[in-house]
Amino acid sequence: MTTIADPKAPRPPKPRPARLTTRGNTELYGWVFMRASGVILVVLIFGHLFVNLVAGEGISAIDFGFVAGKWASPFWQIWDLLMLWLAMIHGTNGVRTIINDYAERDGVRLALKASLYLAFVVVVVLGTLVIFTFDPCPAGSPADLLPSFCTTA
Amino acid sequence: MTATLDAPSAAPVIPSFDVTLKIRRFLPDDGAGAPEPYWDEFTVRAHGTDRVLDALHKVKWEEDGSLTFRRSCAHGVCGSDAMRINGRNRLACKTLLKDLDPSKPIIIEPIKGLPVIKDLVVDMEPFFASYREIMPFLITTGNEPTKERLQSAEQRERFDDTTKCILCAACTSSCPVFWTDGQYFGPAAIVNAHRFIFDSRDEGGAQRLEILNDKEGVWRCRTTFNCTEACPRGIEVTKAIQEVKRAMITRAF
Numbered sequence: 001m002t003t004i005a006d007p008k009a010p011r012p013p014k015p016r017p018a019r020l021t022t023r024g025n026t027e028l029y030g031w032v033f034m035r036a037s038g039v040i041l042v043v044l045i046f047g048h049l050f051v052n053l054v055a056g057e058g059i060s061a062i063d064f065g066f067v068a069g070k071w072a073s074p075f076w077q078i079w080d081l082l083m084l085w086l087a088m089i090h091g092t093n094g095v096r097t098i099i100n101d102y103a104e105r106d107g108v109r110l111a112l113k114a115s116l117y118l119a120f121v122v123v124v125v126l127g128t129l130v131i132f133t134f135d136p137c138p139a140g141s142p143a144d145l146l147p148s149f150c151t152t153a
Numbered sequence: 154m155t156a157t158l159d160a161p162s163a164a165p166v167i168p169s170f171d172v173t174l175k176i177r178r179f180l181p182d183d184g185a186g187a188p189e190p191y192w193d194e195f196t197v198r199a200h201g202t203d204r205v206l207d208a209l210h211k212v213k214w215e216e217d218g219s220l221t222f223r224r225s226c227a228h229g230v231c232g233s234d235a236m237r238i239n240g241r242n243r244l245a246c247k248t249l250l251k252d253l254d255p256s257k258p259i260i261i262e263p264i265k266g267l268p269v270i271k272d273l274v275v276d277m278e279p280f281f282a283s284y285r286e287i288m289p290f291l292i293t294t295g296n297e298p299t300k301e302r303l304q305s306a307e308q309r310e311r312f313d314d315t316t317k318c319i320l321c322a323a324c325t326s327s328c329p330v331f332w333t334d335g336q337y338f339g340p341a342a343i344v345n346a347h348r349f350i351f352d353s354r355d356e357g358g359a360q361r362l363e364i365l366n367d368k369e370g371v372w373r374c375r376t377t378f379n380c381t382e383a384c385p386r387g388i389e390v391t392k393a394i395q396e397v398k399r400a401m402i403t404r405a406f
Contacts, residue, residue, distance in 0.1 A: 027372035028405055031398070101330055101375070 068136035232321030264326035292357030324380035
């Protein structure tokens with residue numbers, strides 16, 4: 001006779017009236033957002049990979065000058081900004097649902113979600129700041145590392 | 154010439170074999186410390202036509218009368234004897250022993266996610282509480298018609314699949330989201346809401362969609378298809394849940 005874990009539910013379901021009613025369309029919009037952002041991200045990410053790694057001279061062209069040249073154009077600024085925001089919200093929402101599904105103890109769930117949202121804020125704020133305040137021609141840098149338009153200006 | 158009965162022709166011999174049942178037992182707390190669940194093994198002689206329920210009966214009637222499980226009709230209609238047999242939720246009364254490879258012990262456990270009361274009997278109350286919450290009855294407005302409420306064959310066909318539910322809890326207790334969070338409505342409640350939401354005679358669809366739009370409602374479904382696989386009536390449970398989701402989205406936009 002071997003002893004095994006208690007077969008009872010990990011958390012015995014509370015009586016129903018205690019359920020917090022959270023009706024509203026948040027979960028619905030979240031679900032729709034995951035599908036929509038997923039489709040857009042497929043285009044954005046594969047476009048990004050193609051332009052960076054395949055088009056032109058391919059992977060050997062990537063250096064500071066290449067990235068700086070891209071971010072000098074508002075088109076790539078908006079492309080990368082969209083990619084950053086959509087990927088971060090999509091990923092954070094996905095991890096949030098996983099935490100909701102698998103973290104049973106309230107304290108653990110709270111801690112995990114707090115660190116998740118903190119990581120989200122740090123990455124999004126930092127990334128957005130870099131995209132908009134990026135200086136493609138920092139003063140006093142060797143000209144051969146900078147994009148071509150820095151010397152002409 | 155009249156037909157004559159031949160000499161007692163040998164009835165086709167049904168093969169019989171020994172089968173071992175490995176059953177998860179649990180005794181409720183009798184005040185003498187926390188009870189521990191344990192495995193028990195019984196070997197019984199079974200026929201090729203026997204089902205798991207027959208073997209359980211044999212154990213209970215001939216070997217250990219304290220073995221506890223639910224069963225009522227024993228023919229796959231009442232939905233009392235859903236249990237986890239060899240790791241899958243099935244009805245003991247519909248599962249033939251010969252289909253389970255009787256050369257190895259057959260592992261029988263109570264369904265997961267609901268509190269165990271004793272041996273294979275679980276507390277079904279949380280399951281039925283979810284079922285009650287989606288209001289499983291016809292909701293109409295206006296005057297009662299003097300005759301029956303008419304419906305075309307196509308309108309009936311729309312929700313035919315979900316009328317087959319016998320509330321055995323095999324689907325709900327196979328759902329990984331339900332295992333970790335007993336607050337989730339579970340597939341069975343959504344299936345029974347689907348049965349009324351898509352019924353042309355019913356007018357409570359908006360209310361039911363509102364209830365299932367809850368944080369613990371249909372959006373917690375992760376489409377793992379465990380429920381469709383577990384359903385002893387062959388209901389396409391995951392498809393029904395997706396249809397409810399679609400009805401909510403078309404309503405919201």
